[in-house]
Amino acid sequence: MMKRRSWMTVGIIMALLATAALAGCGSTEETKSALGDIQSRGKLVVGVKYDTKLFGLKDPASGSVEGFDVDIAKALAKDILGDETKLELKEVTSKTRIPMLNNNDIDMIVATMTITDERKKEVDFSDVYFKAGQSLLVKKGSAIKSIDDIKKGTKVLAVKGSTSVDNIKAKVPDASILEFDNYQDAFSALKAGQGDTLTTDNAILYGMAVQDPGYEVVGEPFTDEPYGIAIKKGETDLLNSVNEGLKKLHDNGEYDKIYEKWIGQSPSGD
Known part of the structure; x- marks a missing residue:
């Protein structure tokens, strides 16, 4: 009788340990950040426009997408992953970009997106990276x-x-x-x-x-139409990383080079 109870006790303890382990795994998965996912996969997935000359335009002959937003995305990939080629671009439109972000199809939106109070209810925005009107x-x-x-x-x-x-x-x-x-x-x-x-x-x-x-x-x-980079709400680590990356671009002069390359003048208008 004692032996049977002993085996039952061991079984209960093992079941509890297994449950705890599974719960621990689930908790880790749930709390994993977007920034952590990007670093684990070694690739940044960014939503950009494919139809907007100067910002994001696809060349039908070569298939390449070029523009101001694309170069900003490359710079962020380099800052986050150490290599601008560790970047995947996905086409978004004004209508599809927020749904794609919230469905985890993309990590962020860099697509001539104006910062508004209404949009702030759905996404978090980086610091302003382009001032338009x-x-x-x-x-x-x-x-x-x-x-x-x-x-x-x-x-x-x-x-x-x-x-x-x-x-x-x-x-x-x-x-x-x-x-x-x-x-x-x-x-x-x-x-x-x-x-x-x-x-x-x-x-x-x-x-x-x-x-x-x-x-x-x-x-x-x-x-006044200030553009921001949109991040899924609550992803503070990724948002901070993007803002740090933008600050570095301004501090080291790379932002001015990208701006002049596509807009044809310096950000100050000189």
Whole structure:
């Protein structure tokens, strides 16, 4: 009888130890940070635009994606993993980028994303890495010269999920807004005569004007659009690492080089 009880006791103890071990493993898995995951896999996965000249544009011939945001992503990969090639780029749009981040398809968003209070409810933002402002793109010779020329019935083209739509509705409630899935579709629609003007951040519009010199950016920016790098909420270690990486870029002069390479002037405007 004693022997049977002894074996039962041993069995209970072993079961408890196994349960504790499993619980410990589960706890470790749950508390593992995004930064830890990146370092373990040896690769940073970043969401960037594929249709935005100067910031993130895919070359259909080579398949490579280039732009300001891409170079910032490379610099962060180098800072976090010691090698800028340890980077995987995934295409995002204004509409898909937050869902992709929250579904763990990407580690962060570096995609002309304006920092807003509404978006802060869904993601955490890094320090500002680019200062932009919303403007208007028109065909040269257009009667539209500034936001003051947008009237009732003016057809304004914009991109779904961008702050530009809300901004233009607030500025000109009677304007007719046509929304597209991405910037290239919106620009193609403007060139096809489906709208009178296209609105988004001036930095993006300058890229479109480079693509087709028949179009120009008009008027002064009518909003302040600071871009931030979006991180999944609560990933403090990764957010701190990104901010430290951005600070290093500014301190060592690399940020100025990237800015001048794509924007054509220094960040100070000189």
